[in-house]
Amino acid sequence: MCVHRSAPSNGIPPAREKNERNARKEQRDGQKHAHRQPAPEESELGVVLLERTSRGTRLTWAGQVFLEDARRVLLCLEQAKTNAKAASTGYRGTLRIALSDGIARSRLTALLALCREEEPEVEIRLFEIPFSKQLKGLRNDLYDAGFALADEVEDGIVAEPVWHDPLVVAVPSRHPLLAHRRVPLHEVVNYPLVLCHPEVCEGCGQQLERLLRTVDTPPVVAEHVATHDLMLTLVAAGYGVGFSSAAHLEAIHHKDVVARPLAGRSFMMTTFLLRPDNEPSEQLSNFIRRVNHVGA
Numbered sequence: 001m002c003v004h005r006s007a008p009s010n011g012i013p014p015a016r017e018k019n020e021r022n023a024r025k026e027q028r029d030g031q032k033h034a035h036r037q038p039a040p041e042e043s044e045l046g047v048v049l050l051e052r053t054s055r056g057t058r059l060t061w062a063g064q065v066f067l068e069d070a071r072r073v074l075l076c077l078e079q080a081k082t083n084a085k086a087a088s089t090g091y092r093g094t095l096r097i098a099l100s101d102g103i104a105r106s107r108l109t110a111l112l113a114l115c116r117e118e119e120p121e122v123e124i125r126l127f128e129i130p131f132s133k134q135l136k137g138l139r140n141d142l143y144d145a146g147f148a149l150a151d152e153v154e155d156g157i158v159a160e161p162v163w164h165d166p167l168v169v170a171v172p173s174r175h176p177l178l179a180h181r182r183v184p185l186h187e188v189v190n191y192p193l194v195l196c197h198p199e200v201c202e203g204c205g206q207q208l209e210r211l212l213r214t215v216d217t218p219p220v221v222a223e224h225v226a227t228h229d230l231m232l233t234l235v236a237a238g239y240g241v242g243f244s245s246a247a248h249l250e251a252i253h254h255k256d257v258v259a260r261p262l263a264g265r266s267f268m269m270t271t272f273l274l275r276p277d278n279e280p281s282e283q284l285s286n287f288i289r290r291v292n293h294v295g296a
Helices: 014-036 040-045 061-088 105-118 131-139 202-212 228-236 246-250 282-295
Strands: 050-053 056-059 093-099 122-128 145-148 157-172 193-196 221-225 241-245 257-261 268-276
Touching: 056 061, 093 131, 093 282, 105 122, 105 246, 105 282, 122 282, 131 145, 131 157, 131 202, 131 268, 145 282, 157 228, 157 246, 157 282, 193 202, 193 228, 193 241, 202 268, 221 228, 228 241, 228 257, 241 246, 246 257, 268 282
Parallel strands: 093 122, 093 145, 193 221
Antiparallel strands: 050 056, 145 268, 157 241, 157 257, 157 268
C-alpha cells in the first residue's frame, strides 16, 4: 500500500505567508539602512563617531572624545543655571569644591561653619567624586578647588598639604590587639585587614600602602571597601582590623569599634588642597585662609 503524506499546513494561506515574508524582509532591509545612516552630528562634524557593525554599534575614539566634551558642556550649563538661581537668592559668588578619598567630617564641618560665619554671601557647593575625576575637573574649570589624600598631580595643578591627622587602628571590641595601649604595626598585620579600595579612594590607598611597606610581613586583606562607614561596619562585625584618622573618628562613635594609636613614630594621614596653578580669586583666597586656620 502506498501512503502519500502531505506537508503539514501552518494554517496560513500561501499568498498571505508570502506577503508576510516580504514584509519581514523589507523591515530588516530598512533596519540595515538605518543602521548605516550617519547620525546628524557626524554629518555636521564630518567625522565618524559611531562604529557600526552587524554585531552592534560602539563609539570610535573621536566619538569618545566628543562624548566626554559634551558631558562637560552640559555640566557647565547646569552649573550656570545653578549660579543664576543662587544669585537670585542673594549669593554674590560661588565656590565649587570637590571632595575625594572620604575627607574627615570634623575638619569639613568646622571649615564650612567658618565659611558661613565669615562670608555667608558666597555659596559653597560640594561634589563627591573619585580623585581622577577631580583632577580632570580642575583642569577643565569644573571645580575651583578640591580636597584629597593624594598629591600626585599633573602640571597646572597645585597640591598643598593642609591637614595632618594621626593615623589610628580601628579594632573590634574584645580583640586581642586591645591589650596594647599603642599598637605595634607588626602586630596589626598579623590579622586580616579591611582597607580602602585603591581605585575609589586612591589617596588613602597610597598613604596606607606606604605605611604597610615599612613592615616585613605582607598584609592579608580581608576586604577592600569604598567608604569609611563600611570599613567600620566590617570591623565591628569581626571581618578584620582597619585604619582611620583621629579626626575622622571624632565625629563617629561606634560602640563595637575601638580606636588605638600606633606605637612608635606617629604616622600622619595628610589631606591636600588641590587647585589650578593660577592666581586665585578673592573668594578662593579667603577659603584657603580658612582651610589653613582649621588645620592649625
